[in-house]
Amino acid sequence: MVQRILSTDGLTFSVETFDLPPLGAHDVRVAVEFAAPKHGTETKILTDSPFVRHLWDDELRMFLPRDAATPAPTALPRAVGNTVVGTVTEVGAAVTRLTPGTRVFGYGPLAEAHQAAEEHWHALGTLTPQDAVCVDPGHVAFVAVRDGNIRLGDDVAVYGLGAIGLLTVQAARAAGARRVLAVDPV
Structure with missing residues (x-):
């Protein structure tokens, strides 16, 4: 079981406990040591998404203003965060580039651990965790x-x-x- 941070509005937060899925052949599991949200991006997504303020029209292929008859959808909790740095703990059978113990960074929300396909992760090399979240x-x-x-x-x-x-x-x-x-x- 691992934990991650969720929010519906960017002002209130909760911690959710969940299980990572079984490791796939191309998956890499990472124990997170450092993570960073991007406050501007997070605030925009949580409070000002065009999907909240407008309606998508499939025929016109554009957003249209909402009217009183179509209120904004109820905000659902979403994971907060953008980039994580950590250490590979497990790899799938088909993974060739990374091994357990390799320090990596990639996109992901604030959580204790992540699992994603090998191409999602980049070796940290000589970057510090602080530098990696600025890439x-x-x-x-x-x-x-x-x-x-x-x-x-x-x-x-x-x-x-x-x-x-x-x-x-x-x-x-x-x-x-x-x-x-x-x-x-x-």
Whole structure:
């Protein structure tokens, strides 16, 4: 039995005890030693998901505003968290890249243990656990600056200063932005 943290609204939390499924041939089981939620992402998902605020129209393939006749669905508990770091404890018979004792990181909510296919996990190598949980927001920040076509001398505004926003500020400066305005509602 392992435990994980759940929330329906991002303000109240509970601990759920559950069993991991039987180990599949390509699965890797990991004992978690360090984990991190991303507060901006978690808050957005829990409180402002388009599936809560709008209705999906399959025919139009777009979200439409809800009316009084179609209230938002009841929020269900969901696991909280984004990235975990831990040590491989068991591997399935077809796993070739990882062995018990290997330190790894990958996507997953806050829980004592995880189980996922081998390709889900990345060897920690020389990264610290703290650095490993920044890989995802660092990648998002890099892509935002690249796709935003930020160039030397540009002025840039970054809205939201969670992990992704803070790293985007740094990436924009490194890309040559003249001024970076950082805005957060908190």
